[in-house]
Each structure stands twice: as structure tokens, then as C-alpha cells.
Amino acid sequence: MAQLRFHAIKTSLKRKPLKIKEGKRRSEIFGANVFNEAAMRQYLTKTAFKSVLEAIEKGTKIDRHVADHISTGMKEWAISKGATHYTHWFQPLTGATAEKHDAFFETIGDGLAIEKFGGDQLVQQEPDASSFPNGGIRNTFEARGYTAWDPTSPAFIYDKTLCIPTVFVAYTGEALDFKTPLLRALQAVDTASVAVCKYFDKNVKRVTASLGWEQEYFLIDSDLASSRPDISLTGRTLLGHTAAKGQQLDDHYFGTIPARAMAYMRDLEHHCMLLGIPAKTRHNEVAPNQFELAPIFEEANLAVDHNSLLMDIMQKIGKRHNFTVLMHEKPFKGVNGSGKHNNWSLSTDTGVNLLAPGKTPMSNLQFLTFFINTIKAVQDHEELLRAAIASASNDHRLGANEAPPAIMSVFIGDQLTKVLEELESVTNGKLSPEEKTDLKLNVVGKIPEILRDNTDRNRTSSFAFTGNKFEFRAVGSTANCAKPMTVLNTIVANQLMEFKKEVDALIKSKTMKKDDAIFNVLREYIKKSKNILFEGNGYSEEWEVEAKKRGLSNNKTTPEALKVKMTKANIELFEKLGVMNKVESESRYEIEMEEYILHIQIESRVLGDIARNHIVPVAVRYQNILIDNVTGLKSIYGDRFKDFAKEQLALIEQISGHIEAINSSVTDMIEARKQFNKETDIEKKADGYCNKVKPLFEDIRYHCDKLELMVDDEIWPMTKYRELLFTK
Template sequence: MEKVNIPEIFAEDVFTDAVMQQRLPKSIYKQFKKSIEEGKDLDLATADVIANEIREWAIGKGATHFAHLFQPLTGVTAEKQDSFITAPKADGSVLTAFSGKELIKGEPDGSSFPSGGLRATFEARGYTVWDTTSPVFVRHDAAGTTLLIPTAFYSYNGEALDQKAPLLRSMQVISDSSIKLLRLFGNTSASRVAPSVGAEQEYFLVDEETFLKRKDLIYAGRTLFGAAAPKGQELDDHYFGTIRQRVAGFMKDVNEELWKAGVTSKTQHNEVAPAQHEIAPIYANANVAVDQNQVVMQTLKRIACRHDMKCLLHEKPFAGVNGSGKHNNWSLVTDKGENLLEPGSRPHENKQFLLVLACIIKAVDKYAGLLRESAADPGNDHRLGANEAPPAIISIFLGSQLEDIMDQYVASGSAATSIKGGVLATGSSALRDISKDATDRNRTSPFAFTGNKFEFRMVGSRDSIASPNIVLNTIVAEAFDDASERLAQAEDFDAAVDALIAEYAKEHKRIIFNGDGYSDEWVLEAEKRGLPNLKNMVDATEVLGEADVVALFNKYGVLTPTELKAREEVKYENYSKVINIEALTMIDMATKQIIPAVIKYTKSLADTVLAVKAAGCDADVQAGILAQVSDLLKEAKAALSELEKVAAEAAQQEEGKVQARFFNEVVFKAMDALRAPVDKLEMIVDKEAWPMPSYGDLLFEV
């Protein structure tokens, strides 16, 4: 087997800072870095020099094309590829070129992406703008080698039509607010604070040939019909189990591709459900982490095809087994390397950490609905508050150590002790006793403190992590600013810090919950506490229209009221379109595949009954099965007719929230009503007669 040397290949396809220093004139490099640090525009002459060196480097890697890579409100990345060639010369030859203007600005069609009414279909101009804080890189695929330039996407009128622009705005906001707070604690060395993010990515792998026999997987990304396999995840034998060789080969290729692209792919393992897996990188600056997670998803899909498999990123591709999420690990780190969420060995004495923690508790409680909305999509409705955790209720897990400290503040206005971790006795001379953490972990919590960071576990597996990070950065910035304003006026700073921690702990302790988030008891308890329980995307999207949310984003310039309203409309539109596609796919499958197959099977059963009776034998068993299948067929046909009716009615509803609500409350229920008898039929009808692969075929063939 070919050996892989990670240090040799890591970031070989990235125009890194080291490559830039090596290739650019010193004066140009310094001017470029200064423009980033001071937030100033690059002049075209400097940009031309940088573009030329990027072109030479990319062509040396085999690149023939370049593209601005951006993240419109479709949930996936977009790109328009242009070759490096210029107009032919008089002698018929061509040259290659790449200007500073082409590097800095692109012009894709701005009318064909979701805009929530910001752009009419005849208004086609949109702009992509080079994000100098995220490195350019090359991608190798069937099209050859392409230079990719991370960019933000704006309308002709300057509205952000993507995820990157508001993310970068929110990062500036949290940096400014964090520095203001740190200055009060005497920190004069830090000049910037950046959110550090690590995104754990879950996914399913299925055989490509089997996948192509399922219309629902092709059109909807999830199975709309399907009876449970005899074996699921009940034995917990797949979780962290030995990785199958076919999957291992896939993971090897994924890692190598990601390492070359500068993605620090660190962890890989089998997840809970059969055919489910996870990959996770080391933490990076939030902006880079968002871009790299998009690269991870694209790479998973591309490499899966090479191995005759399909990668499913839907949040719930199979009923009855765990769905897929994405854990967004978030912390705040200064440019000097200080993590503001590092509690230290004696956290009860670490006043700066405790105030930061208290501010986050306040922010999450105040904007719990908004944080929930940041993870809302149609696929996530099948996970959140449904078959598995995290629930749709936002709560914070602190662990016993930090919860005890907050309780001390509530009781007395300060904290005098910290719970220690202790020692885990292994009970074997062959094993060393080990030190324990001061607190356990809680996998049912949607927002859990895990040592020196918060893990937001709600994000859907195919969603961009930009949205939750935009929200976290902005709501915490507001809490920091509120605290800074009050502390700046205090005569006794230390006493004022203690008082503020105690105040926030008392006022917002309802959001802290260390128990079982899966339990029915927690749902009732959360209701008593007044915590929102937004079970579906339609309910969650309404939060974007609330006055305090609009004011928050407008105050910090992260999203204007117009941009926020557009995102609200895009979400309603997306929900309606997704459920409509699923409904039409079910109608198509039931009409053209399932019902004809069952009718054919009933004829076979009827012929068998007649043949058995003609032979003078008892045909009660065969007749009973025929009656059962006929009854379920009748139920399925009635449910199909109802789904056809309500799907047609949905198209007549007022677009936006009204239509989305109709799809959620009426069409979705009709879909469930059709699935129920069909799944029962699958358990009765001869496998050879059933028109599509089963769950067993999909989950256990890789």
C-alpha cells in the first residue's frame, strides 16, 4: 500500500501564507497583510501582482480554470468557472492571464439564487467579492484542476445574498465587543478576538447501484417509504466498531484530499446507525471553518462516487435509526492565543472566565428561539424534538463543576470552591489509575460546555455552519457590550463583576439543565420554565420577524432589516419547495411503482388461492394474506388520493408563511398517512415483487 506522509502533502493545494511569502515581493506581501489587518481595500496594481502569482502557482498545479466560490442561500456552494486563456493572437495562439480585477470581483447571475424578494428575475447582476481572510486553493476532479477563490456574494444594491458576508460582519462584532470587555480586565496586549470553530460532520454511505433504484433518495435525499430492517442500531455494535474495508478505503481517499486542501481532518469513526459515519477536523478560525466544512461535504460526495457509493447528508435518510447532525464547537480566542472559555484549574477564582460564561448564559436564554432557528431546516424537523436528541428546546449544560459555581453565586453573590475531578480507579495492576474531569458530558444537551468550548449539537448534517455562528457571535457580543457598559461605570470593579455574575446567574438559570434532554419530563419542565419549544422549521422561522431579533442584527450591522426579512422569506419558500418535492415523489412512487406491484402481487395470491382450492386443500392462509394485502392496498390508494388533493391545494396557498404552514400541517400529515400502509405492505409482499431495495439492502450492503 502506498505510504502517505501527512506533513509533505498537507496544504499542498492551498495558496498558504507561507507560499505567499515565498512568491510575492516583500513590499506586496506586507501591503496585502496590512490591508487585512486594517480592513482596507487593495489597490488594483497590488492585486494584479498577487493575481499573477496565484495564476502561476495554480497553473503549476495543473489548473486550467478559476472560479469564485460562494455560498448563496441555497445551502450549498456555487461557482462559475472561467479558463485562464485570453483572446487569440493574430497568429492563432493564446496566452493565459488572470488580473487583479478578476481576483477581487466576479459577476454571477444574481437573479437565479434565492433572494427573498430582494431581486426580481429581470435584475440579473450580482457580485462576488474576494474574501482575503480565507485562502485560495485548487481542486482536482473529473473536470481537471480548478483554482477556487472564496468570496462573499452581494446583490447589485449591496444586500448580502449569502452566508459569508454576515458571518464576517458578526466576527468583527464579537471581536470588538470582546476586546472592550478584556480591556476592563487589564488586557492591553490582545488586539483581536476570533471565534474558533470545529465542525463534526455525520453522514451515511450507501451502495450507488442500490441508491439509484430509489426515487426518493434521488429526488429527496431521504427514504419516503421503508419498513424497518430486522436489525438496526439496537446492539450498538456499529458505533465505534471496526470500519469496513470498503468504507476504510473511502475514508483514506477523503483524508488525503482534505489534507491536500489544508483541512485538518483529525477524527473518523463509525456512528450509531448502520452505514453512518463521522469525520471531524481540528478547530479553525470560524470563517475558515465554515469554508472548509463546505469543502468537506463536497469531498465526501465526490469521493463516494469514486468508490461506487453515495454519501447521504440528509438529516434523516432512514426512519427508525439515528439521523445525522453536525456539532458546532465554538469558543473565543485572542490573537495572543488566550481562550476566553478556558476555566483554568480554579475556575471559581477566574472572574474573567465566569463573567464570559455568565454573559453567554444570558445571551442564549434571551435569544433561545433565534439560536434554535439557526439550525432549522426541513430535514432537521425529523430529528429535533422527534426521534432523537437534541430536543427542539434550547438549554445549556454546564456540568456539575460550573453549575455548582453558578449556584454559589445565586446563593451568596460569589464562589469560594470548585468541585475537583478526582481519580478513576481502574481496579487492575495492568492499568494505571487516571485523573477524571471535574464533570461528565451530556450528549442530550443542545448547547453543552465541554471543557473549554460550547458544543452546539443542533445543526443539520447538510447545513452550513455559518448561520449558528452568526447568531452566537452577535448575541454574545450584545451581552458583552451590556456588561462592559455597566462595569465601566463601577467604582469597585471586582465587586461589580461578582454582582453581575450573580445577577445573570439568577435571572437566566432557567436555561441551565444538566439532566436527560431526551425525557418527556424535560419537555414538561421546560414548559414550566417558559422555554420555547419550536418543534418545526415553520415555527422557528417566525422568530426572524420578532422585533428584538430585527433590532439586534440591525444594531450591529450584521443583517439589515431588509436582509433579515429576505432570509425569512427564503426559509419559508425552501420549506414549501422541499415538502412539495417529497409529496410529488411519494405520489410518483406510489402511482407508478408501489400500487402496480401490489396489484400484481394480489393477482398472484388470488391465483394461488384458486389453485389450492381446486386441488381440494384448505386455502385459508392464502386467502387471509390476500384479504390483508387488499385492505392495505385500499388504504394506500385512499391515502394517495388525499395526498394528491392536498398537494394540489398547497399550490394555491399564498406564498410564504401561509403556504409553508399548510405544507407543515396538512401535506406532511397526508404523507405520513400514505407511508403507513405502504410500509406494512412491504413487510407482507414477496421481496422479489417489491419494486425497490429495502432498508436492509441500503444499510447493510456497504
């Protein structure tokens, strides 16, 4: 291992950036490998083109006969781009993407063949679903599952393969993927938002949820990463002493991008342009060798697809540049981890961002309606939002110095806080004309079209308003954005439906006109949502105490956080809006709990192997070197040898202590694992792994890291933090 480590370091130091040829302008190649509107106009008949547009804009079904025309045009376009195969590209509950390639090829007899791709192959496929997570939806021997074309997300070509975004469902109809519930949630928030928008603009026919994600990641030389079994098998370092220099000087953040990283970014962005991923921003992040890529905002479903695709191509492009791309939320101890902030908003088909104040009081009232309802939704479902970003890997990051805590809170800034306070103080009941005018001009009308950043950006808030959108900061870097987006759009849709019921009830009672009813309901929501609003330091102990007083949850671990998904109220919430039925909700809970257990189990096995088979033998070897040295000193100096071997004797004793502690903790960890592997109740099993197995990781790591500081660097087997983080 020591030889592998030094070979890896020498090789990595010789790396030179892969030269990337500068090509055409980005605007010229953007979407070149996407079957977008321009491609459809060229390759589809008018009937087929119109059918696809109506499916995208209105959600209408595409006739199977028309699908044949679409598939023909899509095939001809793909072949013209060099594609030889096609695949239904989907997002199963593994967290990765999935694909099975078939060739545009069919024999027709007499030794002849043709390129074929029909409407049936486009619209529906039947991949083997037997090995995908299903949470008990079907038996193991029932392998049938279906993928069905999602026309709202355009097909694209990658690696000479036509990729068709699809949903993935079981034979019985339940969703087995992330996309299906997301599409349902987006439909729900569209319907609910349009109904509320009618109070302000009768012309609104559609509301679209938008998403802008920010992908953080680490770039590690591939040879160095390969020399670490923990990185190779778990995506993070399970041990390793922090380097003397980390991120304390803040010299990496927004600094000059290293040459190798820049070459990788250019190559990655070129592929993003071809695939229609609107990559806009790149920069160094806080930790050494940490970076970020962010795109222009898109419709939420398309944005989710693009992020899933991006994570795939990041790894592929990384290999070309001899980089291993680490997306784990906390790959290195002692420096910042990685997140994926989800910036979310709602926009109408009339061109209005519903979370951006307009130029008039009435526009501001519309803004306040959606703004306050979103806050109310978070207040009522903060535990569900926490569950949406729960994972074994994200547990390491939440509450650290770069990520919000497990307590959900909403940050809105001083300016909007004052607006809400004034709105809350409005007299109950019907407003007089003078009061209404005063309210609109002096309270609602105070909100400028572009909000001034009059407060510092609160990095400790999990859900922050940032001018014309909400930023869900707690999402982890490995997450599929569909999970938090499904929950967020569902709870907002539900809240808007409740809001409309209350406003309509006041109007129908003939005691209030529309504006009075809206003001009265919003005022009550402000009062009921105060507990979720917090402007201070989310990392402080005082906030934990205060949050508890306010009745806010603080579910610090994934097993704690996920349990809320099984409450009757939350199951009924998803059922009521048609996002997930009870079976789908229960299956996802079981899958996520099992996934948590397996992650901890794998890390436990890897850590035990490294500690006993790599660290302890090297420590013993070095200890023997010290013993030989002491023995030699004794042969020279006799009884006086202790005067010359004090440090060696102390080291020998300390090493023995650390070896004993490692072996003892590894044994305890294995026994705990065996105990909970027998547990049939998934909650008890997850709790056992969380509270009994996982805590031993730190004990083992502590003693291994202490040995790293003692053992001769020439024989230490593991590539060190200073080498992983500072090799450019």
C-alpha cells in the first residue's frame, strides 16, 4: 500500500492538463444533441409536431398512430447525429440513472437488415425491474416493470445513443422512480396556483415551477483516489488526519481555477452545451479542490433531468482528465462538505414570477400571497421537508460550518419581516376604503420591484428567500433533486388549495370583498407561521433551545427524520393531491431506511478492513523498527539505554495503546453489526446501525489518525489529506 501511495503521488504530480480544442460559440452548439423544438420542426410532420407541443403544454396524450410518425422523425434525426442505439433513460430509486440500449437494427430476411424504431419502442418499454428497489411493491420473482416516454423532457444523444427520458412504474401501476411523483406534484402546484392567480389575473392558464440547482463537488487525482479503498468503495474518507493547512486561509474560495480543473470544466461545459444543459457559473468552492457548477433556471422536471444527467457525465469526463469526481456530502473531515442548493420559484404563462414583487400594490399583493403561503407550507410541514433531504451521507454535512442545521427555518430578511409585521397589525374584518388605500400604498406598496439586499445572506438557514425565489439550502450534493422538489411543490399546492377555500368562504359569506378576504387570511397565516421564521445563527446552541420552545423538530439523523413519512397525515396529504398513494409512500420509506442501513453497513466493513489489514500491520511494523532501535541502544549503552530511548519507549507504548483500542472497537463494531443484522424490524435495525454501529466509526478513526502522526511517513499505507487535497 505504501508503494502504491507513493507511485500515485509521483504519477499525479506529472499530470498535465488535457488540451481541449476551442470550438464554436456556446450559443451555436447549445442543444445540438437535443431533439428540441428546432429539431422537431425539421424532422416531424406538422401533425406530429403539434401533438408533441400539446403534450408538453397541455398534458394531452399522444395517439399511438402519431407516435409512429414521431419515432420515425426522431430516429432519422438521431442517425444523422451518428447514433446507433436508443434507450429509455429513467431514474429508479437507486439514486442513479438507468438505461438499457437497443440498436436501430432489425433483420428482414435474405441476409438484409434495416434501421428500425417504431412508436411502440418510443412510447413504452419493458425493462427487467427485478433488481431495482421497490419497497415491497412486488415480489422478487415478479420482474415486470414499464418505462413510458415523458415528452415534456426532450430526448438527447449521448455516446451515440438516443436517450429518451421516461417514467418507471411497476406492473401494478405504482411509481418505481423519482420522476413520476415529481410530475404529479408539479401538476398539483400548477392547478392550485392557477386557481389563486385568478384572483389577480384572469388570463393566467398555467403556472410552472422552476428550479436552479447548484452542484458542488471535489476533484481528486484518479491515482490518488484509487490508492484509498474508502474513497473507491464509499465515496468518502473514513479516516485520515486533517492537514496542517486546510481551508482556514480562505485562499481557495473564488480563487484562480487550477489549470487541470479548468481543462476539466471546459470539457464538461462543452458537453453540457451539446446536451442543452444551460451551465452558466463555475468557481472554486471553500474547501481545497472543491468546485461548483450552476446552470440557468429551468422548468423543474427538466432541471431535475439535467442534474441527473450532469452527475453521470461529470464522472465520465472526469476519467478523461484523470480525475475522480467526489459528490459525497462530506468526503473529507475538517473541511467543507458539498451541497446542492435548490432555488425554487413559480412563474405564470403570462410571464410573471410569482415570487418577485411587481410595480404596483396589486402585483405586490399577489407576491405576498404566494410568499406567505409558501412560508405557511414550510411551517406546517417542516418535518417532511427535513425528511426529503435525509440520507446517511447528508447527515455528516447538516449543521457543519457550511450547511444549515437539521432544524428547518425560513429566513426572509429585515425588510420583508417588517412588511409582514405591519400586515399582521391590520384591523380584523372588513377594511374601510381609507384603510385599504393606506394598506396598499404604505404597507404592500413599500415592496420594491427588486428587493434590496439589506441583510447579510444567512448561510445557516435551510430555507431562505433570496429576492425572487426560495433557496432550499439543505439539499445534499448526491441527492436527486426530485425528492425535495416533490415534497416542496406538494406542500405548497396543498397550502394554496387551503388558502383558496378560506378566501372563497369569506367572499361567499358576503361579509367581505375579495381584497378584504385575502388580507384577512394572509394576516392569520402570518400569525401562525411566526415560529418558522428565524434571522439569527442557526448553528448556535441558543437556537436549538429556542427552536424546541417553538415546537420545531430537530431530527439530526436519517432514521429519526424519515419516520415522519409514515404519519397518517402525511400519507393522506400525498394521496389527496394524487402525488403518491399509500403503497408508494410506504415503499419509499422502506427503501430509504434500507438504503441508510446498507450505507452504514458498507462503511463499517470497509473501515474494519482498513483498520485491521492496513493500519494495524503498519503500526506493528513501525513498532518493531522502534523495538530494534531500543534493543540496539541497550546493546551499546547497557543499563543507561533508557536515557537515550525515552521517546522510542514512549512511542512503543502509545502505539500499543492505539492498536489495542482499534482492535477492541473493530470487534465491538462487528458484534453490533451481527446483532442488528438479525433484526427484522427495519426501524429498530436502522436505529441500531445509527446509534450502536456508526458511533464506533469515530473511535476507530481517532486511534488510526493518531497513528498517522506517529508512524514513519515512508511506510504509512494511506494517501494523506495533504496529498489528496493539495495535489492540483
